[in-house]
Amino acid sequence: MSEVTDNLQAFLDYAKLLKGDEKGEAQVFCDRLFQAFGHKGYKEAGAELEFRIKKKSSKGTSFADLIWKPRLLLEMKRRGENLFHHYQQAFDYWIHAVPNRPRYVVLCNFDEFRIYDFDKQIDEPVDIVALTDLPRRYPALNFLFPEDPDPVFGNDLEAVSRDAADKVAQLFNSLIKRDVDRSQAQRFVLQTVVAMFAEDIGLLPASIVYNLAHDCLHKGQSAYDQFGALFRQMNNKAPADGGRFQKVPYFNGGIFKTVTPVDLQLDELELVAGEEGAATKDWSKVNPAIFGTIFQQSMDAEERHAYGAHFTSEADILRIVMPTIVRPWRERIEQASTMKELLALRSALMSFKVLDPACGSGNFLYLSYRELVRVEIALMAKLKQTVSEKNFREQSKSLTLISPRQFFGIDRDSFGVELAKVTLMLAKKLALDESIDVFEREQMELPLNADEALPLDNLDANFQCADALFANWPETDVVVGNPPYLDARKLTIEHGRGYVDTIRAAYPDVPGRADYCVYWFRKAHDHLPPNSDERPFAGRAGLVGTNTIRQNYSREGGLDYVVSSGGTITDAVASQVWSGEAAVNVSIVNWIKGPHVGKCILQEQLGDRRDSDWKREEVEVITSALTSGADVSKARELKAVTDTKLCFEGQQPGHVGFRVDGAELLNLSQSDPNLHEIAFPYLIGNSLLSGKYAEQPEFLLDFDTLTIFEASQHKAALALVKERVLPKWEENAAKEFETTGLENGEHQNRLKTWWQIKRRRNDMLNAVVSLSRYAVCVRHTKRPLFVFLSNKIRPDSALTVFAFEDDYSFGILQSDTHWHWFVARCSTIKRDFRYTNETIFTSFPWPQNPTLNAVQKVADASRELRILRQSLMKKHGLTYRALYRTLELPGASPLKDAHAKLDQAVRTAYGMKKSDDPLSFLFDLNQSVAKTEDAGKQVTGPGLPPVAKDPARFTSDDCVEIIAPSAGKGAVG
Template sequence: MSQIVDDLKAFRDYAATLDGDEKGEAQVFCDRLFIAFGHKGYKEAGASLEYRIKKQSAKGTSFADLIWKPRLLLEMKKRGAKLELHYQQAFDYWLNAVPNRPRYVILCNFDEFWIYDFDKQLFEPVDRVSTADLHSRYTAMNFLLPVEKAPIFNNDREDVSRQAATETAELFRLLTRRPGDPVPRVEAQRYLLQLVVSMFAEDIDMIPAGTITSLVRDCLDKGLSSYDLIGGLFRQMNDPIPAKGGRYVGVPYFNGGLFAEILPIELTKFELELIGGEGGIASKNWSRVNPAIFGTLFQQSMDTAERHKHGRHFTSEADIQRVVGPTIVRPWQKRIDAAKTMQELLALRKELSAFRVLDPACGSGNFLYVAFREMARLDIRIMLRLKDMVSAVEFEKQSTLLNSINPRQFFGIDNDSFGVELAKVTLMLAKKLALNEAIDALSEGKGEFTKGTLEFSFHGDDALPLDNLDENILLGDAMFDTWPEADAIVGNPPYQSKNKLQEEVGALYLHNLRERHPEVDGRSDFCVYWYRLAHDNLKHGHRAGLVGTNTIRQNYSRVSGLDYIVENKGTITEAVSSMIWPGSAVVHVSIVNWIKGEESGLKRLYLQEGNRIDEGWRHADLDRIPSSLSFSQDVTKAAAIEANAAGHCYQGQTPGHKAFLVEANAARELLKQKPEYGKVLKPYLIGDDLVGEINSKPTRYIIDFNGLSILKAKSYPDLFQRVENHVLPDREEAVEDEEKRNALVLKAKPKAKVNHHHANFLKYWWRMSYARDAMMRAVAARKRYIVCVRVTKRPIFDFVSSAISPSDALTVFAYDDDYTFGILQSDLHWSWFVERCSTMKADPRYTSNTVFDSFPWPQAPTKAAVKDVAQSAVALRELRRELMEEHRLTLRELYRSLELPGAHPLKDATAALDAAVRKAYGMGKKVNPLQFLLKLNEELVDLEAAGHPIVGPGLPAGFNAGAYRTSDCISP
């Protein structure tokens, strides 16, 4: 480290000798910087100069000064350049630097480094380091070291915000869990919000500095009452008559509804120290706390179970911008930049001051805060253009308000009372912070204004008293209440999946929801209701942007949501097809921005690839973004083919209780002793057995009493007793819970249709939940059948002996010929699978009713083509087995190795099979497979409708099945 310090001092001295010419000296500056951090140079470290980046318009290329993936993008400007003016350029470079986008971005003008981490906070650097101080502040650029270390930033607002939120939440827990005398939850919440506003107010110059700390210390050191002192502060903040003397002199009138009710609390010594002790909450620099993410307080002060019940998830500021930017900021920026006269700018400012924003699932107000701040910046953008266009006198004459944006332009709905109050507080703070930013922006550059003159000239823009937002942020249920009118709708609705919705919201609520919104398919995810209602509430030309689970682009959710939007005059303007949602919510999401009406120009679609939050992104600029949010040919409109629906594609067996499963060695031991048990104790193959075991053998057996009466099942006492001891009591308990839920529904709605799901299971409690009779009969008619893992990233199909029962983690194809295997294993079928499937997180999930039922099979393959497909399929399986045995690999490991660059024997076998399948279809090498399959699907559906027979799944009629049937398969 001492060597690096010496080298950075030398770099400082060298940089001082430069003229600071962006074109002539930037590259040598970058090279010397890398050398100072311990590299031989930028090139030896693996960085690139003048790195080509495709422009967003897709009509040209930009050049970033330096990129060192995945760590750094460095953009140089001439000495003396105002770095804040080049923020957008750097951000756009970073946004488009995919895949393997750099984590950090630096703007540098030879004398100063502005360091950004856009994944954590936008617009403001996480640190600013001068070249002169770099030798003592180099830890802020630890990511430049040959062995990367975590950087230490001085302006990491996310870190400060998380610390403040965590400690405030701890105070909440202390208050509400006091032994013997807990503070009521609602009172503790209000008290905390009043305290939070007070601490913010101290550090943004709304009340005298140190007010809270001095009050707390008087309580600790002098034994005074916090009930009186802090309660007195809150009362003064609610008093329009200022204090003429005493310790509350200088405390202005806040009002705003938050201080309308004062319920003081006598704090314990420990609670007081947590607030005002050394390093306490009040000692935090609350001006550095970011209200855009302070909803962490809201999240952390709720019980985990309650937060999950409401489907609430923390939303980072960077992700909020993926909605607010396309839906609000960029459309307004275009209009502002296109204005050419003072009158046009003033008209836009008037319109902006009346622009209404709604978040119908507002939570703690994060989206509304960011929308407020960005609209305030748009207002500044108008003012700066006006300032450059007219004289100082005219500017002052026309600008009667420093900030034309008002909290009353923002509306929200939420069903949590604390979230509603926190959202109000967040918006109240936004006004003061926006005023400060406007003063900073307008006191620089052209004109005669200074901060002092601006503050004097625009004293009418006082942030106090706080606006009362009781009519803006509403406690209610967006599914049943009327939404306020708005020009833009943004937000992150709840995430409950369709499968867990009843469990989490209750049977009565679910019944009412579906009764109120029958147009939404009941199998849709909960967030789909918000998408549909948002579109219905938009007027023509207005916009919306919402986050949703990535299933909104699939199946029933897509049909009820995005299909409805695009079929009812909606145009998707920008979207994220799928991305990993940061934080504790283990979900993949989609983000969709749209306008009710038409919009010309290219639309950008993003996709985060993989299952890790640090994995790369790709994007494309499209003429139209389909409701499937797909980069490829949109095949969502492909229809089911009747011949396929009658085919043999199934989901495997669902036990419904772990007691039906027996570990393989224990099962084999029992079968040795009692061979007759083989009729009901069968090998059971799960997905991980197929792709995660070297020999793909079943690791467990299943108790299958399907079709047996209770008395017949009892004739296998060892197994029956196991099921009776474990399954029966759990199913009885499930029925009791179901009856209670049904009683609640019937009490409110006597004619309601209630669920008897668990009662049906109890009727035959000794049997597994879903034995899949049709599937088992189809499998039993053959010696082997084809399977793939239902949720998979890779196209891996294999044959399984009919002596093995397939689990519900497998999709079963009851066919035994090699030709059918070849079609299913081909890239054509995989492409169709990927575009038509649903997903589990980011992984494709094979669903018969969307993938198999619509997949068109070759209609007139020649005998030679069928033989070629079958032989190629056999060759591929034989090679797989050889490679697995030789290298001791599982199927998963083998297929992962295909993803690496370079030659691979399985790549050649796969290519041979794919070529054979294309010939069977009569498809040329350069034909787009999805376009071809979609066209074929449409033709076959039309033929069936006209009564003509078509060729469905499996070996076509007229072919001798025995000639295309080998015997290899996974055996017990």
């Protein structure tokens, strides 16, 4: 490594010669820095200087000094500049640096590197490296090396927070294991956490908790007595006259109001004061924004530790806090130019209130408080620049920071509420320390003192342990948070039918199939005051929901209501992989109760991983479907489509026991010459995509509506179903009766015909029985793929069925025109699009007046595409899944060309111009067709149009087939 240190020393010697001019010397500084880390220069490494960054808060374009995607964003400031004030600029640059957003952000003033990893922590840099220490501390900048080794940071708050949470959670779990009352254990552990924080941030004598536990561990003292005495003194306004607690100040009558100590055992004392015990950690480095969640998750199960616990990242929380709370204040401060305006803003800030009605352990409230304190710091800095020194001193005489009492929370989890209180209590001291530090560096003499952190605010009145959907919400200016998600079916399972009925009675206008989180969106909008000139910061909300909130029933109950009731969505994430514990894709919506002036910001994460890239655009309007184009959520159901009933779900057996493989089918057929009457080739979505159906075909035993006596004619098949299916269905029925007390529930009714599959879909079978083939797509899919199946195949419910056999109709479905409609109107599971008849097919308008030639070209292109697919799959040994993944790769391919030809043929059939936006075109066509239907006039529905008078001309015969094993007279075709 001597070569590395030699190079870095040479860079250091050079950098000392520079004056530190941001404009004149920053670029050469960057170039020499890259050379010191083993590159020929920044340009040869692939970095770019003066990278354009479009920011919402400015009308023009800003420029980041250097970007090296996807590793680094480097922003240079002049020598001596206070880098604290440029943190917000660096964060804004990072947020907007999409796609391929850099992992690390570095602020540098020629003397110091402040290194940020915003995906891990936002509150503080993960390390600060002085230029003079670079030859020794360079591992913190390891990402600058061409090989990109993992950096080694000295201020990784996540790692410290996990260590601390793990030890405290183990202590809690140990107390519970030996039958300490849960509420007593929770209270004791929380009080201990506050004390450990306090001793490391200067509110208690140094190491007092460690010394207490150490004396109990090694000197035979009683933990019950020692911790009890400490906590009681922390709740005593009168200082102790002597003894080990005489320097313990009064904290408050909230968290320490009730003291019920625990006599800790030796292994528990080790968890506090052992070699790696909780009290040995530097709690000043524990991040309150994530500690509560990690701790709470880790204590929920005895064997679970903090290292596997998830938390919502600060970056994700700030996607709400910044646009809903911070940005409006910063814009007003930037616009203010007089002392009167700035003092009016400060007065408004002192009465500003924030509510999180699903507060959990307080993460959203903590970050809201922290960022608003930083807003106040910026406001005071602007005031100092604006007025004379005398006026500034006069206005600063009675300075106090905004209070945690301006923040409110509601949650059903009593312990989460207590954690949230603790988090905000501690936030006051941390914010005060940061403010004093900044003001001292700016030589702003303000009457702030670290002692003002005590007593901690008693926040009992600010938090409710209640069901937010039925509780009275406090008056507030903004609402933020992450409400619980549960789809309607799981809501009933989790909370019971009675609770669901109560919710629906209280919120009758929310569709019953809406997600649980939707009720928070609706109540938040109703509760907020209107945004107005008198209250420019009020009437704002920012909430997280599953990405179904922009779809179907959830959208109707929530965002449709918000928009139709005077709300304007100003900043949204259409879909992203959530950083919290739930394995879901979420949407984030920020809105204002009133009109909005200016552009709106719409973002979307483009992949399925937490590090997937982002798309960001500035738009005029964000619709309730969280799109920027035509609001297709307002599309109407078309009678010409619904009357024809051509789109269906496949069959749902209800139990895998109805499915048999080829060998089992062959065995059954030996004793059942009429097996073909009840056994059918069966296809599920994954088998279609993977090609498994060809090598390992499956068959469905479908007794239709046969009575038990008629079904007994197929003795072996019925016995198999009895063995495989009946026990589980009896178990389900028994559980249902135990839960509901009713004898006619779904599972009990199923027992009456236990040999019949759950959902046969007779309407679907009747629609396809007369066709030679029919079209399907996998119901949950990432890619546009439609396939023809033989009419002998029974489709599983994982397939959406279309009763078409002609090439023209297939071409319309397979086109990108239909795919655009599909994506915009569908629901999703994670990022997989789900084809639903009710929202997609019933509103999809078909070409109204295509020429015969246009119809023929669509049919020809459709047929050519399928022939090409089969040829490519056979030649290269590909499955449908593997074949269609190639469309996502760059470069030319015959498959892309075939799709492009079909897409153009379909657009021509619609009469679509090259410049037309497909969604806008289809939405307008939907509205036009609906109006024509309203007038009682004829329209063109799905399928071959009237101009195609000879269906055989447009119908070929290629399709997927499943061949049953040869079985003589009982064979299945």
